[in-house]
Each structure stands twice: as structure tokens, then as C-alpha cells.
Amino acid sequence: MTKPAIVAVDDDAQVLAAVARDLRSRYGADYRIVQAPSGADALAAVDELLARGEAVALFLVDQRMPAMSGTEFLLEARPRFPEAKRLLLTAYADTAAAIQAINEVGLDHYLMKPWDPPEEHLYPILDDMLADWHASVPAPFDGVRVAGTTWSPSTHDIKDFLARNNIPYRFLDIERDDEARAMTEAAAGEQGVIPVVFLPDREPLIQPDRRTIAAEVGLHVEAESRFYDLVIVGGGPAGLAAAVYAASEGLRAALIEKAAPGGQAGTSSRIENYLGFPSGISGGDLARRAVAQATRLGAELITAVEVESVKLEDAVKVVTLSDGSELRCHALLVASGMAVRKLDVPGYERFEGAGVYYGAAPSEAATYAGGHVYVIGAANSAGQAAMMFSRHADLVTIVARGPSLEAKMSQYLVDQIASTPNIEVLLESAVVGVDGAKTVERLQLRDLATGTEEERPASAVFIFVGALPHSSVVADLVATNDKGFILTGADAFVDGKRPAAWTVERAPFLLETSVPGIFAAGDVRAGVVRRVASAVGQGSIAISMVHKYLESV
Ligand SMILES: Cc1cc2nc3c(=O)[nH]c(=O)nc-3n(C[C@H](O)[C@H](O)[C@H](O)COP(=O)(O)OP(=O)(O)OC[C@H]3O[C@@H](n4cnc5c(N)ncnc54)[C@H](O)[C@@H]3O)c2cc1C
DSSP, X not given: OOOOEEEEEOSOHHHHHHHHHHHHHHHTTTSEEEEESSHHHHHHHHXXXXXXXXXXXXXXXXXXXXXXXXXXXHHHHTTXXXXXXXXXXXXXXXXXXXXXXXXXXXXXXXXXXOXXXXXXXTHHHHHHXXXXXXXXXXXXXXXXXXXXXXXXXXXXXXXXXXXXXXXXXXXXXXXXXXXXXXXXXHHHSSTTOOXXXXXXXXXXXXXXXXXXXXHHTTOOOSOSOSEEEXXXXXXXXXXXXXXXXXXXXXXXXXXXXXXXXXXXXXXXXXXXXXXXXXXXXXXXXXXXXXXXXXXXXXXXXXESOOEEEEEEETTEEEEEETTXXXXXXXXXXXXXXXXXXXXXXXXXXXXXXXXXXXXXXXXXXXXXTTSEEEEEOOSHHHHHHHHHHHTTSSEEEEEOSSSOSTTTSOHHHHHHHHTOTTEEEEOSEEEEEEEOSSSOOXXXXXXXXXXXXEEEEOSEEEEOOOEEEOOTTTTTTSOBOTTSOBOOGGGGSGGGOOOTTOOSSSOOOTTBOSSTTEXXXXXXXXXXXXXXXXXXXXXXXXXXXXXXXXXXX
């Protein structure tokens, strides 16, 4: 196979030679290093690569070039190789241009010249960028083929599972490919049984569960030990951060993740507000980096296995997994996150992220200046969002199923809403349809009292119909709030009363639940700020508390 290219562009012959030398010495074995003295020459080289069907992994371009600036070149080159990573070489004075380029050309990184020594200032950055590139392009086909149909949820589940665990596969659509259909029917023994997964030199897997596939493709699905200092439930940002800190501080730790590492964050296409990533980072890339970091430090990550229950044997926690095995540990960290409650409207999924949003960030409000925004829900979060959007949008409509807002919303918000002229409230109403070409353009609303329906134009729909904590594995053991979110620290003693399970003299540590040695971090906790940084912070801090607890057992 031809090596993917790294394209270096600089009008200064000396700098270009130095860049090419550094690139060749580190990456020459795996990449073709293409050098060009101007944007125009580089575009000609890029067009040639395109014509030959070759790949470009990285553009490394000087910003200050006379005829065509680095940013202008990247604007031209981007549509030709949209997946290629983009790095701008800048002088100190160009920093503002580089920051602007983050938005204009989706710049991944900028680097100030000079970068000597490259081992410290250049290679670590390029290593990360090239690893991200490899993860974003279809990996070389490795023999796993998933046969099914595009709209089958179980086929989608397996494809999603493989992709999120970085396992390359080929999809065989049996509705379009007669050969694939015949092969699938022969394997399954009858028509319509999908998905079927084909692996080299093995029997096809008929409608396999995630664990079967995970084991077949070589993921780590079984714990190496029966006893750990710490077991972490969930591999989202909180669990992964805890695994990194636990392993780096010498704890024997196992993390159990039922689906794929990354959690909710792993499904985000771009996390813009996580410190240290000025161009944003995709949830998949963040998860992949965290997994590599935790594993390198010695944490054990067990995937495609679910924690089903937890019980106590005196101070020891006994964790039962979905494969029937049991793990014992001194301390347990519940970092199992939550799921947003989905809107029950057929077909709306295709607009998720394209006019249909769960929650709302203040930064999104300005996007809908002059538009008509719908907020679905009747709790405080919906009221706050409506107020926020009312400062930008022409009209904000709150759609609530109940007969009044007062039941779930604080009175101050109800009053604010009533005195804001561009907010309308539709009570006893529901959204029953969402429609548009690429983004949301229209909504179908139903009056629940009369059953009448009407279609209305819409710019966006923000959904606040609640969250479901993944706390069931410890719900019988630890104190939770009325929604099932876990109470920790001082809040773990409801009304200040010591629960029966509290067997020690001290008060709960920060992030400790109402059972000594069971901790919780991230979105599964009550009253928490639901953000990646917040989850990572809690997962990290939890390990200090675990150390304190372990001193006492
Ligand atoms: C689409 C989307 C975009 C987002 N964008 C941003 C953003 O840009 N910036 C930001 O700051 N925040 C963002 N968030 C919020 C952020 O992702 C969450 O706050 C964060 O992921 C919470 O981390 P967590 O580790 O607590 O839980 P989660 O991310 O929910 O992870 C929990 C993990 O536990 C696993 N699990 C659950 N139960 C079990 C069990 N019984 N056994 C084994 N494993 C289990 C789940 O499979 C999951 O992987 C976004 C959320 C979503 C859904």
C-alpha cells in the first residue's frame, strides 16, 4: 500500500529543508514527505496525490508566504483532503491569524517557529495529530464484516460498538448487495436474520451480543484478578480520569465499561470547552487518548461487560458482572453517568445536532438570533434556557405537557417568563413531528386537550425532558435523590441522619456515598455540573479520597 503523505509548505528554502529533514528522520518510514516552496506548488502536488488516489495525513504549512498565506492554502486544500490534519507554522506575531484559522479552516494546531529540539516541540504534537488522523480515516480492512441493513437498530448497534472501540470493519448492506444477502442467509439458515458478523477463519456470528464480538476481535473482556484495591464502574470521562490517577498512584484498579470507553463524551463530534484543546477535540479522540494513557500507566480496562449488582461482605465490595463473574474490591467508584431522556417523536433522530439539541449552552443562543426557538420541557432547566434564548431569538415557545408551569418550575422563573414578551407558553401540548431538509424547518404540534394538530416553522428545538442516572447497580445500597442521582459527601447523610450502612465514626469524605468506601463521580452524582471537565476533575479527586479510605481498611 502507498504511504500516506505529509505535505510541508514553506517559502523559505532553509526552513523547508529543516522541516523536511526533521519529518523524514521521524516519519520517513511510514509516510511520504512532500515538500513545496509555495502554496501554488503545494496545491499542484496535492492535486497529483488526489489524482493518484493517495492519502494526505497532514499539512504542515508556513503562515507567512508572499503569494498565498498558509491559511489561504489550507482553505483551498481542505476540500481536497478534508480528513487531513492541519498545522500552521507561525511566528509570534502571527498568533492572532492562527487563532482565526482555527475557525476558518478548522486548524488542528499551530506551532511557533523554531521548534528545536524536535523531540520536545515538534514530534509529540505530530504524533498526536497523526494518531488522530489514523483513527478518523477508515482503517485498513482487517477481515471483520458486518452484514445487515442501514436502518436496522441492531446492525447499527454493532457497527457503533466496533467503531467506538476502534475496530475496523466492512459493512455489507444486504438490501443493495445480492452476494452479501445470499451469504448472510446461508450463514443464518433463514431470511431476515441480521446482523451477521463474518470473521476470517471462524464460524459466522449470528445476531451476536457485544461481548461475543468483543472477545472475538480481541478486546479485553475478562478481569485478570479477582481482587482489586479499586473497581471503577463506567469508562466515561470520570471513570477514565479515575483509572489514570489510580494507576499512576500505584492502586490495583479495574475499570468496567459496558459499551465503549468515552461515555456520553465519546459521542460528541467536537468538545469545544475542554481546557488545553483550543481547536476542540472529538469525543472519540479524547477517549482514545485517555484509554492509551490509562493502559500505559497500568490500569485494567474491561470492555463489553456490565456491572449488574454490588453487594457488601463487611467492608469488602462484591461486584457481579454480566458474564456471571464476581470481583471483590476494597473501594468502588461509581462513574456510570446518565442518559438524557430522548424525545418520543418518530424520525427526529436525523436532526440531532442539526436543529434538535439536548440541553443548551449559552454559546448556542446567539446562533438563533432572529429565529423561532422551541424549548420542550417544564422544569427549571427549560425555563432558564427559554430566558436565555429570549435575549436573541425573535420568538421562544415553551412546549409543556402539563396544565401549568408552576408544578415543576421555580416561581421566579415562571414570573420572568410571564413578563417576557417574546416567550409564549403552550401548555398541554406536545411536539409530535419534526421536519426539514437538512436541519429542522418545521414542527408538528398537538394540543393534548383537543387532539388538534398544527404545523409551525421552527429554527431549532431544545429538549429538556430530564435525565436518567445509571445508578441502578447501587440504588439499593447508597442514598440517592428523588431522581436516582447519587448523594455524596455531606449530602450523603439525608437530613443529617447517619444511615444504618454507615459503620464508621467519621463523616463521609468528599465524593463518598452513604456507604463507606463506595464513591461516586461525574454525571451520576446529584447536583453536579454535567461537563467533561467537571467529570474528569471529580474522577481525579476521587482517587485522593480512595487513598484516605484505604488507609483505614
Ligand atoms: C452529545 C453530547 C455532547 C456533549 N458535549 C459536551 C461538550 O462539548 N462539553 C462538555 O463539557 N460536556 C459535553 N457533554 C456532557 C459530557 O459528555 C458529560 O458530562 C460527561 O461525559 C459525563 O461523564 P461521566 O464519566 O460522568 O459519564 P458518562 O460520560 O455518561 O459515562 C458513563 C459510562 O458508564 C458506562 N456504564 C453505565 N452503567 C454501567 C454499568 N452498569 N456497567 C458498566 N458500565 C456502565 C456507560 O456505558 C458510559 O460509558 C456532552 C454530552 C453529550 C451526550
